[in-house]
Every structure is written in C-alpha cells, then in structure tokens.
Amino acid sequence: MDLKALETFVWVAHLGGFRTAADRLNATQPAISARIAQLEEDLGVRLFDRETRRVTLTEKGLNLLGYAERMLALRAEMLQAVGEKGAVRGTIRLGVAESIVHTWLSRLVERLHYLYPAVSLEIEVDSSTVMREELLSHQLDLAFLVGPIAEPQLKSVPLCSYDLAWVASPTLPLPPEPVPLKDLARWPIITFSRNTQPFGAIQDMFVGSDMPAVRMFGNSSLATVVRMTLDGIGVSAIPSLVIARELADGRLKIFQAERPLPRLDFVAAYAKKPDSYIAATIATLAVEVAGTPTAGLLL
Amino acid sequence: MDLKALETFVWVAHLGGFRTAADRLNATQPAISARIAQLEEDLGVRLFDRETRRVTLTEKGLNLLGYAERMLALRAEMLQAVGEKGAVRGTIRLGVAESIVHTWLSRLVERLHYLYPAVSLEIEVDSSTVMREELLSHQLDLAFLVGPIAEPQLKSVPLCSYDLAWVASPTLPLPPEPVPLKDLARWPIITFSRNTQPFGAIQDMFVGSDMPAVRMFGNSSLATVVRMTLDGIGVSAIPSLVIARELADGRLKIFQAERPLPRLDFVAAYAKKPDSYIAATIATLAVEVAGTPTAGLLL
DNA sequence: AGAGGTTACGGGCAGCGTAAGGATC
C-alpha cells in the first residue's frame, strides 16, 4: 500500500476510468489496472464497481478517497516544508488564455523552472470556457483564464486585469471621435472566438431590430487576430497590452466606439481538492509575475 | 519517497541509531542506511547528523518527523477505517507482566489472531519497571503492567485489578488466625523479583528496629514461585487468581497475615505518538478480555 | 578490538509495457 497506488486511486476516482487515469499519469492502462487491483487486494476491499462505460466508487472506495487525498496533500505539504525546492516534483497541466501567453507566461515559466526545476508543465492554450470545464473534470490542474469563477469546487486568485480596446490599422478611415455602432458594423469585427466573453459582449451590442448586421470573425488564435487587423481586414477588440509594440510603432491604433469594451479580469483557478499544493504555488508565483508590467506581443 | 522510507526514518529518529532501527524493522543495517540515504537524496536535505555513537536529527529532520508521524498515523487510521481486518498488518512488540500470562494472555492472543490475522506479536515477559523503560525507549509498542502510569508520554487504560494473597502449602504449620509478622518471618517470603511493587511493599512491612530480619526470595518467574510454594520452601505473596487450581484442589491455601497485601492494578500502556493505532486496538481488546473471569495457572 | 555507519556486489521480485483476451454496447 504505497503512495503511488493511492495517487493512482485518486485519479481513477476523479476521472472515472482507468484509461483516462493512465493518460494522466503517463502510464499504460494495464499498469493502472494492476495498481488498483493490488490496492484492493491489500485492503481486502473492492474499491470500484466496474460498469460498462465507466468505473464508480464503492462505498468503501468513497471512504478511502478522503483518506487518500488527505494523505497526498500531507505529502505535498511535507515536500514543500522540508525538502529543498528540487524535491517538489511533478507535471502540472496548465491551461492558459492566449492573452496571457502574449504577455507574461514565458516569464512565469522561466521563474518556475528556476525555483522548482523538477516541476514540468504541460501547457494548453484554449478558451476560458473550455478550460473551466477541463478544470472541473481534472483534465487541467491549473488555468489562467477570464474570471470570475463561480464554481465552488474551484479556487481562484486574481491575476491581472486587461482593458479591451477597439483597434484598427491606420489605413482604415476611422474618425477621431467615437464611432457609432452603425458605422463600426461596416467592417468585420475580429476578436476572440465564439464562446468567449468578449465575443459575446460585442455580439450583445448589436442586438436589436434597429441594429445593423455585424460580421464577427471569431478566431481562436490571438496572433491571427492581430495579423488580420494589421492587414486591414477589419477592426478588432483585443487587449491593448498584447499589441503594445504595434501601437508604439504606429502599425495599429486604438480608437473609441460608441460603446466601450469590457475589461478582462484574469484569474488563476485550480481544483480545491487533491494534491493541489503545486498548483497553488504556481498560482502564487503567477500573481507575482502578472503584477510586473510587460512588453507586448512578439509576432 | 514512499511510506516505508518514512517509517524507517521515524524509527531511526526514535531509537537514535540505524542498527537498532534495523532490528526493530526486521531488516539489515545497510538496508536502513540505504533507505535513509534515498530519503535524504529525494528531499535534497540531510536528515541525521551521524555522530560517533549515535545519530541525531538535524533541524530539517525534526521538521520531517512531525509530518512523517502524521502520515503514518493517517495510514493506520485509513487501514482501520477502510480495509477489512486482514489489512491491519504488522508486528507489535508486547511486554507482559507474568501474572497476565497466567490469566488471560492466551485468550487475548487467540482473539487477536482471530480478529486481526495479519498482526503478529513479539511477546516479552518482564517486570513492570523494565517494561516501563522499554515503552519510553520505543523498544516495546505496548505493555500490560502494574500501574499507575505517571509518564505523560504514555497512554494507559485500566485492565484488571488482582488481589495479592498470602499463600502457603498446607504442610506448613500456619494458624487459622492472622499471622503476626514476627511469626511470618520464620519462613522465606517468595514473591516477584526485586524492583517490583509487591516485593517493595513486603519489604517495607519489615522495616523497623523491632522487626525481625526477613528472607525474601525474589523470583522473576511466577511459575517458579508457585512451584517453590508448593514444595513448602516458604510462604508466598502472589495473585490468588493465578493459583485458582491449586487452591481448589487443596495443594495451596490462602492465609491471613497481620498486614494485608496491596492489590495489583494492571494497565495497558503504549506510547502516545507514532503509529500506535494497532497498539490502541490491542489495548481495547485486552480490556474486554481482562474483564472476563478466567481459569487459573496451568503448570 | 568493537560498535556503528558506508560501500560493493549479486540475486530475487515487484512493477511496467506489449500484446492478446473478454465483456458490453
């Protein structure tokens, strides 16, 4: 009955399957099978009901889950308290909103690697909506995304707040005064993909029978949004910080519109429960790093 | 960084040496060396200062000790809560006063083996004084001895209270009325060895200038005391319960003396700290078993 | 010399991955 078995058990319980747990733990599925079988034999108790499409905890298993999580948490705490930094080991699956990638993510990674050389990251860039789901299903350990976080299973700390600006290439004939929505709608509006907060907010601006049809170009790649805006394909709504360089050398300019854009409040979020000690540490680190101003997007 | 390493660490810390820990854990000394070395490497921290005659905890080591003990306690609790009885595994070093051996110990062992088949015992019969020391130095996990226990590091629960009786062979010319101490001193008094409570109590009876010299035959083996008493070598002071059979068939008889003998209050005692879960369980079991009346000494 | 920890080395076993085998939809 060693800790690896307990860790495996916790992941199987959370993910609801041996296969997914195997992926998560970088092992093969039979290995997970064997570990659980061993644990069940050691305890003399069946921990999972193997149903056709998923496994579910038995009563005993549910009972064990609490102990196992406390145990893993205690181990993590111990490592942080007693071990040197290099003793903190593991792989963290980190989800990041692209705006963060273009501002301070690399500085965080650098700093993390310096402080905790034995911690590795698996970084996934996705929309906040998707990442929120993935946090809940334990596919991600930690995510930097647009808040606020309503889910009670998740813990979140504020990271940074970026203003969203109307941006266009200077080649577009835009007046110095705030542009009415009707005029704005002459151009496609390029921004984050559908199912994101800014996309929705802009779409809402144009709801109403007297409103013109607006062409929205949702794009999952912020770099592409910038590229398209530089090329004069349309106007865009993106955080001004990620285009600091383009604004400085005049390749892009900010303009005002009839309706201002909402701010983007980024938070670090992670599941409250398991061995989230490392995740919490990285979140703290991210708060520090995100507080420091940064240079803009490097294209 | 597995639990075996932590357990080893805890024992080395408590016993103050690799060699003694090796004995305690049924392993060789190099194995202990290796486990500690591995643990130190994992944590990147030196845990023990190797001094010439003993090892002592470093500051980090002391820090770790708390975590390690909590961890082991949590594991033990988990096993009891979740596992079936057979999952409770381990070897307990049990110290027992001989009176207990002759009354209910075998019933306890039987019952323990029935309830927890994977728990094995190393039983040591010794005097309460010695066992108290051994509890404090963690050489014993649990002991059934004459209380009360004053040491705050030890936890104790009352087990049973036996009256000590003046006993002699019927061949000895003893009057039916209480025997004055002066007359009693004609015979050697056979009882538990020196450094026991009854021995001291009897010795104290004969303190005083007007008191006769008394010959006391301290004996570490209760069975021998009984044998010698049967053979009419002297009178003895032993728990009446252990000679129930001899009393019943008339080979021994109880007589009254000028001074009554103190009772013997037995308790189960164990160290409060480490993974004393099994010890506590056995103590509870012992309370049950000791409550049931028993047949006497089998010679 | 003896007690106690470390280093060297060989063997046994646990745990892993690959691959094949059910079961269920």
Added chain:
DNA sequence: GATCCTTACGCTGCCCGTAACCTCT
C-alpha cells in the same frame, strides 16, 4: 466493431542481504 478493463508474459530496475571497509573510541 468500438471501448474499456483484465490477463499473460517477458524484461528492467530497485531493493535487499552478504560481506568487506572505514572511522572513532
């Protein structure tokens, strides 16, 4: 047939015990 867990099997690597070595009293 697809999905998911289990079983079979060979291999690797870890951990242990034996034995020799080192150090301090």
